[in-house]
Amino acid sequence: MRVSTSQLQQLTIFTTVLTGGGVGTMYYLLQNLLLSYLNSSPCSSSVSEKFAESGYHKLALQKLESCPFAMESLGAPPLKVHNIHLTDRNNRIAQHTAQIKIPVTGSKTGGYLYTSSFRDPDTNSWSLKQAVLKLREGQTIDLLNSSPVASQTQVAENTQGVETGDWHK
Numbered sequence: 001m002r003v004s005t006s007q008l009q010q011l012t013i014f015t016t017v018l019t020g021g022g023v024g025t026m027y028y029l030l031q032n033l034l035l036s037y038l039n040s041s042p043c044s045s046s047v048s049e050k051f052a053e054s055g056y057h058k059l060a061l062q063k064l065e066s067c068p069f070a071m072e073s074l075g076a077p078p079l080k081v082h083n084i085h086l087t088d089r090n091n092r093i094a095q096h097t098a099q100i101k102i103p104v105t106g107s108k109t110g111g112y113l114y115t116s117s118f119r120d121p122d123t124n125s126w127s128l129k130q131a132v133l134k135l136r137e138g139q140t141i142d143l144l145n146s147s148p149v150a151s152q153t154q155v156a157e158n159t160q161g162v163e164t165g166d167w168h169k
Helices: 005-037 047-053 055-065 068-074 152-158
Strands: 097-105 110-119 126-135 140-142
Touching: 055 068, 055 097, 055 110, 055 126, 068 126, 068 140
Parallel strands: none
Antiparallel strands: 097 110, 110 126, 126 140
């Protein structure tokens, strides 16, 4: 059975349109699902912006900015905080827990800020359980346990027991 070229072209166009529509629908549904986790109603701002406005995200960045050693290692200020990758499986948000991986860069280098937070059910406020900065060069800085005037050796010793689970760079 022979199929004409025009029929193959029509089939290709139909399949492309159908696939594009399916991908668009899935992305829309994913955004709405993430927005529901953030206890927000859908609006014009993006999901990444909703992450940046959340208490657990702000708390993690405040902790990073208050650590002079980490800021110096990045070459910050200026500190540039990039959008969270929505498809990254390391970003998990539930009603009372949040685990996120925030991409950050300074003038010297960049890396990821791995954070784990929990929400107190009584006060409804977020608290950091873990905040670890992993730089591109492989250096790890535990923001919750490092002293303000820590040397690189002290920070490395402090971070040996830090658990990032199955988080990947």
